[in-house]
Amino acid sequence: MIVIESLTKHYGPIAAVDGVSMTIERDSITVIVGTSGSGKSTLLRMINRLIEPTSGRVLIDGRDTASESGHRLRRHIGYVIQGYGLFPHRTVAHNIATVPRLLGWDENRIRPRVAQLLEALQLDPAVYSGKYPHQLSGGEQQRVGVARALAAEPAVLLMDEPFGALDPIIREKAQDDLLEIQRKFGTTMVVVTHDIDEAFRLGDRVAVMSAGRVLQYDRPEVLVTHPADPLVARMTGSAERAMRLLSLTTAGEAALPLTPGEAGTGGPAVPASASLRVVLSELLWHGSESATVIDGDGTPRGRLTVAAILARARAR
Amino acid sequence: MRRAATVLRLGALGLLLAFLLVPQRFAPLFAPLAHGGAPAIYDQGNLAMLALAHLTTVLAACLGSTVVAVALGILVTRASGAEFLPLSRALVNFGQTFPPVAVLALAVPLIGFGEKPTLIALFLYGLLPIFENTVVGLRSCPAAVLEAASGMGMSARQRLFSVELPLAMPLILEGIRISLVINIGTATIGSTVAAKGLGEVIIAGLLSNNTAFVLQGGLATGLMAVLLYDGVAALERRLYRNY
Amino acid sequence: MSSPGLLMRRPAAARHTAVLAGIDRLGALLTLLGAAGLFLLPFVLFKANRIVPGDSRSVAQVLPLWASLGFEAMLAAVAAVALLIANGPLRLAAALGGIVGLAMALAAAANALTPPHNIIVRVAPGGGFWLLAAALGLLATDAITRMRPGPGVRVLLLGLFLGAAGLALTHGTFDNVSIVREYSLHASAFALAARQQVLLSVGSLGAAVIVALPLGILCHRAPRLKPGLLGALNVIQTVPSIALFGILMAPLGALAAHVPLAAAVGIRGIGAAPAVLALFLYSLLPIVANTVAGLKRVSPATVEAALGMGMTRWQTLTSVELLLALPVILTGIRIVLVQNIGLVTIAALIGGGGFGTFIFQGIGEMATDLVLLGAIPTVVLAFSAAVLLDALIEVLDRARQ
Structure with a gap:
């Protein structure tokens, strides 16, 4: 668990991050989303102390991050950036082994770990271990970057626009892979992005930042249904891609089974042929949490909730 | 193509060694250039020893300039040395307009004749390309790589030695190569201030109007410079073919 | 980022x-x-x-x-x-x-x-x-x-510095300082040396530009020629100057001895001829290499556009490509000029004249003042050339953008 307490960073008179407090749950993915200059990268970099805060503190599993030197702290926190920053003079295996070597791991422990990570990221160790970064495609570099960040089994993984340099098709695949990795290794991940679709797709919880402050920090569906700020509403409203996905699925396909005796218990009735997008806007319009899906002849066929629709949107 | 280049290199090296070790064998080649019964082969000293002295002076000076220039280059690219960066770059630019002979000539009044002024002139002049390339090399490390290095928990020193310097190394080596070649040439001029080296042969030829001597000294230093230049270039390619 | x-x-x-x-x-x-x-x-x-x-x-x-x-x-x-x-x-x-x-x-x-x-x-x-x-x-x-400071200010500062130094020297304030005293002893030889120094360095540069520009264009048009030509010129650069001067003495001496016409136009084994030839050879590489680099910098689209507007290949080359490549070519010329001014001093060893005469004479006589009389003007000349050409390059580069 990461606890951020009134974290502030001033550059001269300007506050890049202004009194941010938030708690990041264990083994979850938290996404910080905002426009450039919103302070999201500064906030992320203060967690691993690449930037020293002006005031406030960060606790990881109850321990103040300021209690040890910055570079020692960072060896236990994975870090992935846009462009990855792979060391061009080192092979893939050598790159991945960087932090374990800094920590003084035994070579007999490093080698299998590198192979395990390469396999987990769908890179054949026999093929990729000896390659140099410039011999890899963008997607492969990204995966090596993630493997390198995970090498020393960090409890926390920080990612700053990790998919920013990928083209859209590879990006979706990389996002899926990340969700898979998270399930597999159970790491607490904090991801910074400017892309609201990416935020909704990845985040268990999403923090929207603007001008150094966190406007809202909650589950994605809450951001959509109950935006705390006009800016949040505008950003979530622009989550077009997710919406487009919703318009491709009908209410009949997505309907949840009715529990016996519950028929017609509340909310608007929607036809099974309507798209989820229509259902969602209907629900938001009525301020209702759930709707009843009805057949052409009016018989209730199932039930839909806002949460279920958003879950579908995120699962593509 | 590559095999031909290797044969050429080995041939040049063999020719240089043969000429330095048994110069008399080459007398018939140079005889037509020596007029009026003058000796065809330099006879006032051992060519191999002169070449060795020449090379030693150049390498010693180059070693010194490498250590100092790289250290200075590291210093001015750290946050704590940033104040000195603009001036040091201006100085290098200015220094490169300094003719090598002038450096040598100005060193003589300060330290006197012999090896020392040559060594100091070579050292000073050799600093410039190495310093310049070190600074450029260190400053052109990609920002993402540096950020990743810090982000993974490298200390400033670890980052310098295991990321920045290795990445700057090809450029630093190139600086050393330029410095070496300039110095081999400048060291020949050192003979005008009584430093031991192959310049002696050329100067002797110029003074006694014996073209055979001039040609011998010139060819030997020229071959040495080309071989050294080529050798360091080959080393660079071998070390850094991966990136 | x-x-x-x-x-x-x-x-x-x-x-x-x-x-x-x-x-x-x-x-x-x-x-x-x-x-x-x-x-x-x-x-x-x-x-x-x-x-x-x-x-x-x-x-x-x-x-x-x-x-x-x-x-x-x-x-x-x-x-x-x-x-x-x-x-x-x-x-x-x-x-x-x-x-x-x-x-x-x-x-x-x-x-x-x-x-x-x-x-x-x-x-x-x-x-x-x-x-x-x-x-x-x-x-x-x-x-x-x-x-x-911008290029104009830099040139102005240089002019002020040179002007002040010249004024101070002619005014007599420093007449009792050793170097000025040495100068007054060699005043006429100094004027001659200055002329030779400039003529030799600029003359060999001019000859090199005439040859190197077409060679650079050729390399740009026929990339197959590039590695061979640049490699050969690179080898010439690595030959120590004093050796190259010496080596050229032999064929030029032979030429003068066997071809009366060559001797009549002033070609000798020693003196200016081998110096100019050696400097010319040294000058080729930077100019050819920078011409190639400069032409490479011109985008193909620009050339297309010029041809598309009906310009001939020749017009495209002279009024578009070379013009756009000019700052880079001038950078090569700057390198050569500064390098030549320095190398001319060595030409004094083979009777080429210039400030090097004082340097080597001073070394021979162990007269420090004489060494300085040769070295200081050489440095000032090289430095002035660098400042002037840098300013020119910057002005052209700005005009380009």
Whole structure:
């Protein structure tokens, strides 16, 4: 668990991050989303102390991050950036082994770990271990970057626009892979992005930042249904891609089974042929949490909730 | 193509060694250039020893300039040395307009004749390309790589030695190569201030109007410079073919 | 991506700089350098004649008490500015003031030590003078660098510097300083050497441009030729200058001996001919390489457009491609010119003339002043050429954008 307490960073008179407090749950993915200059990268970099805060503190599993030197702290926190920053003079295996070597791991422990990570990221160790970064495609570099960040089994993984340099098709695949990795290794991940679709797709919880402050920090569906700020509403409203996905699925396909005796218990009735997008806007319009899906002849066929629709949107 | 280049290199090296070790064998080649019964082969000293002295002076000076220039280059690219960066770059630019002979000539009044002024002139002049390339090399490390290095928990020193310097190394080596070649040439001029080296042969030829001597000294230093230049270039390619 | 992470400093280091925030560290270094020059090394060397080694004299030993105290107070004021004031123009003014004061002190010391009508004794600037000059010069350079003057201002500063130096020399203020005395002994030879130095370096450059430009264009058009040609020119560059001068003496000597016409137009084994030829050969590589690089920089779309508008290949080359490549080509020419000015000094060894004549004669006679008489103008010439061409390149580069 990461606890951020009134974290502030001033550059001269300007506050890049202004009194941010938030708690990041264990083994979850938290996404910080905002426009450039919103302070999201500064906030992320203060967690691993690449930037020293002006005031406030960060606790990881109850321990103040300021209690040890910055570079020692960072060896236990994975870090992935846009462009990855792979060391061009080192092979893939050598790159991945960087932090374990800094920590003084035994070579007999490093080698299998590198192979395990390469396999987990769908890179054949026999093929990729000896390659140099410039011999890899963008997607492969990204995966090596993630493997390198995970090498020393960090409890926390920080990612700053990790998919920013990928083209859209590879990006979706990389996002899926990340969700898979998270399930597999159970790491607490904090991801910074400017892309609201990416935020909704990845985040268990999403923090929207603007001008150094966190406007809202909650589950994605809450951001959509109950935006705390006009800016949040505008950003979530622009989550077009997710919406487009919703318009491709009908209410009949997505309907949840009715529990016996519950028929017609509340909310608007929607036809099974309507798209989820229509259902969602209907629900938001009525301020209702759930709707009843009805057949052409009016018989209730199932039930839909806002949460279920958003879950579908995120699962593509 | 590559095999031909290797044969050429080995041939040049063999020719240089043969000429330095048994110069008399080459007398018939140079005889037509020596007029009026003058000796065809330099006879006032051992060519191999002169070449060795020449090379030693150049390498010693180059070693010194490498250590100092790289250290200075590291210093001015750290946050704590940033104040000195603009001036040091201006100085290098200015220094490169300094003719090598002038450096040598100005060193003589300060330290006197012999090896020392040559060594100091070579050292000073050799600093410039190495310093310049070190600074450029260190400053052109990609920002993402540096950020990743810090982000993974490298200390400033670890980052310098295991990321920045290795990445700057090809450029630093190139600086050393330029410095070496300039110095081999400048060291020949050192003979005008009584430093031991192959310049002696050329100067002797110029003074006694014996073209055979001039040609011998010139060819030997020229071959040495080309071989050294080529050798360091080959080393660079071998070390850094991966990136 | 800008990365604030690079600005990261350890807290300890930050605290350390905060304490010293008021003091300029470069200023501190230069002050130490100047103080060492002032107190530890001789300000001038007094010699009974031009060859013998000199006796050390400090400022206090030579100048009257009020003058030496005034001089030291002036230097202290400059040091205070260097240490405490960050304003660029003010630092430059202080440095220039210091340089003028230093020069006046040297002239005064020379006048004080020279008996009337004695032209045998020599008063040469000593290590202390040179160190002070270096510290003040560095202060001025740093101030100028931080002010980032445009090309026009830089040329103006150079002109002012040259003008002031020329005025001071002709005015007679420094007549008793050893180097100026050496100059007055060699005035006519100096004028000749200056002409030779310029002619040899510019002449060989001109010849090289005429040959190297077409070669560069050729390499650009037929890339297959490039590695071979550049490789060969590279090998020429690695041959030490003195050796190349010497080696060229042989064929040129033979040419003069066997072809009367060649001898008639002034080609000899020694002298200017091998010097010009060697400099010409050295000049080829930078110009060819930069011509290729400059032409490569011109985007194919621009060439397409020019051809599409109905320009002929020749018109495209001369009025589009070469024009756009000009700044890069000029950079090559700058490298060559500065390099040639330096190399011409070596040509003196084979009778090529130029300032090198003084240098080598001075080395032979162990006359330091004569060495300086050759070396200082060479450096000034090379430096001026660099400043002028850099300014020109910058102006062209700006016009391009």
